[in-house]
Amino acid sequence: MSALVIRPATRDDVAAIVALLADDPLGAAREEPDDPGTYDAAYDRVVADPGQHLVVAERDGSVVGTLQLSVIPGLSRRGATRSIIEGVRVARDERGAGLGTELITWAVEESRRLGATLVQLTSDASRTDARRFYERLGFVASHVGFKLPLGD
Template identity: 45%
Template sequence: MQGLAIRDARERDLDFVTGLITDDAVAVARDTVTGEEQAYQREAFEAIAADPCHRLLVAELHGERAGSFQLSFIPGVAVGGAWRGQIEFVRVASPLRGRGIGEAMMRWGIEECRQRGCYLVQLTSDHQRPAAHRFYERLGFTASHAGFKLRL
């Protein structure tokens, strides 16, 4: 996409990235952010930044922040020791949705996984997001497994 750059998030991007939560009704319902959570988010950001298997990324359109996602590389012993790429928290700022930014971010992430030698790229998506599911299917993802979560 013309004018789009993807880079690792910096500490000064954290408010933008976490602000994308309040820009999404489904996310707001499960991910409220108060002063206490902000400290945990900063701690998580520092852990991601320090680990070469995890990246928090920011997409900029013509130099302005437009979206974000997290990309993780997961080693495994299954499938002959194959690595997996995990894409999480894909968000585009609401005024910029529908311009191809999300697709460009996903294609960039998929290519990074390919370059790292990953066997596959996986993600999860909330059942309340049928439009997102169509988006991922259009990119070639298949709903091949059922996902389960246990809140602790």
């Protein structure tokens, strides 16, 4: 396999990122790849926030993975900074080859470099393979998560 590069996402990557987000049953129900304006506006908000790090994994000029790392300073845990890993996706033909591990390892190392003392992530309860993957990387399912949709 050729070399993998993890780099900040650009506007030109947005369509590929959305395609990755939509490439499973949960994502297919949530995402609308045919509505690029929505994603372009979201991209603008993400890159305008210095605490957000949207990255892609690129191999041979193609986007094959993505994640978003959010770095959040706080008062709890004695003023700890934490990071949250979200939107982790790996292209179908890259799954099982270690790319997910490389992405998460990058996110943990970047979190440490940015001063975070805790890394968090969530995964939909139906994603049992993802849960096993994160546990294999040392994450502990220590909390129960809740969501409240606020409209469309």
